Every structure is written in structure tokens, then in C-alpha cells.
Amino acid sequence: MIIVILIIALVLFAYFNIIPGKFHTFWAWVFMLISFASVGSIVAHDYGHMGMKEVTTVKTENLASAVPLPSKAQQAKQAQQMQRMIQANPSMAAQIQKQAASMKVPGGILIYQPLGNGTEKVYVYHTKQKDKLKPIKTDHMSAKTVTSKKAQVEIKTTKYVYQNNTVKLFFGIFGRDNELIKRQYIFHVPSDWMVISTKQAKKMQKKMTAMKKQQEKMMKNAQSAKVQETK
Secondary structure, eight states: OOOHHHHHHHHHOOOOOOOHOEEEEEEEHHHHHHHHHHHHHHHHHHHHTTTTTEEEEEEEEBBOOSSSSOHHHHHHHHHHHHHHHHHHGGHHHHHHHHHHHTOOSSSSSEEEEEEEETEEEEEEESTTTTSOOOOOOOEEHHHHEESSSOOOEEEEEEEEEESSHHHHHHHGGGGTTEEEEEEEEEEEETTHHHEEHHHHHHHHHHHHHHHHHHHHHHHHHHHHHHHHOOO
């Protein structure tokens, strides 16, 4: 609408300024002022977001571990297997207990990718274990982690919106509605979770795979030793 007003004002200014007539000079000044006001409004809207207000929305989602971890039931089963191995092979108790201590599983894992010199981080997270990992959006972004009882991600998004429909009618042609100002990610991480880099996560997965194989080997050795003792 403001563009239409500007065009009409310029046309009428030219008409009353060029075509002689009674009061034409007066109307030429009027439409010249309207033209200046229209241009000034456009500039103020473009650079100062005139007619717009800031609106912040908050979205909270539960976090799932970015790296698949054994469930509580699986951990309990592993503990029972370890206990049976110790009972069957008392001589291997120290080795088995050491292995069990090294296999302590965190409550969950949050992963980040360091940027530049490492001070900036792009976090990658799950909201559901079956979903794909989601990287945070990096435009106008800030992110931080805080200690909390429950694993959640809080996303605060601040945007410019038109103050009312009248303003939108005048300036909607510029498409500034819902323009992003900033987006903040706050990761609420329990104390038993780990926050590690993508490089550390790859190393951890390899370590967990190696420990699982070692555990299976120890169980086979324990079973073989038990069989030999019964002979």
C-alpha cells in the first residue's frame, strides 16, 4: 500500500507542478510532502523496523541420547552376567570388576561440532531415539548447556512481526513479517549425561564396541574355565 501511495503522490505532484491552475501550487506541495513522508516511512521500516514489534516464542522438547546406549534392562542383564562370571570364576573377580567399572554407561550423550577455534559449537541432538540427529539452526544462533534434572532442549525464537493489520496492509509488500532476530538453544542436561564432541563420540563408540567384544570373550573364557573345572 505504501508503494501505491508513493506512486500516486509522485504522479499528482508532477501533475499539479507542471499543469498551471488555481491552487495547483498548494496541492503540489501537499503531494510532495506525502511523497517525502512515504519515502521516509519506507526507510524507517527497512532500517528501524518501524511498525513492528518483537515476539518471542519458547518451544521445549525432551532430549534423547545422541549415541544409542544400553537400556536399563540391558544394563541390569549385563550386571547379572558379570556377577555370574565372578561366582563361577572367583580368580577372575578383580579383572571382571575392573572391566565392569570401565563399562559404566552415562545417562545420555549430547554431541557438538566445534567451529573455528572451538569456542562456537553446533549441537546435534535427538528428541526421539528413532528420529535422525538434528543439528541446530546456525542463523542468528546462540547455544548453551545448563545442568538440570530432566534432559530437555529449550528453543527461544525472537522475531519481528507487524504491530497490527493496518501496518501490515501498508508495509506487507516488503515481506518483513516473522523476520528472525535471534534463536537461542538451551540444553538442559542431567549430571549423569556427557557433553562431547563428534570426534570424541566416534572414539567412544569404538571403545564401547571393543569393550563389548572383550566382555563376550571374557564370558567365553569363564565358561571354558568352568567346564574344565568340572572335568
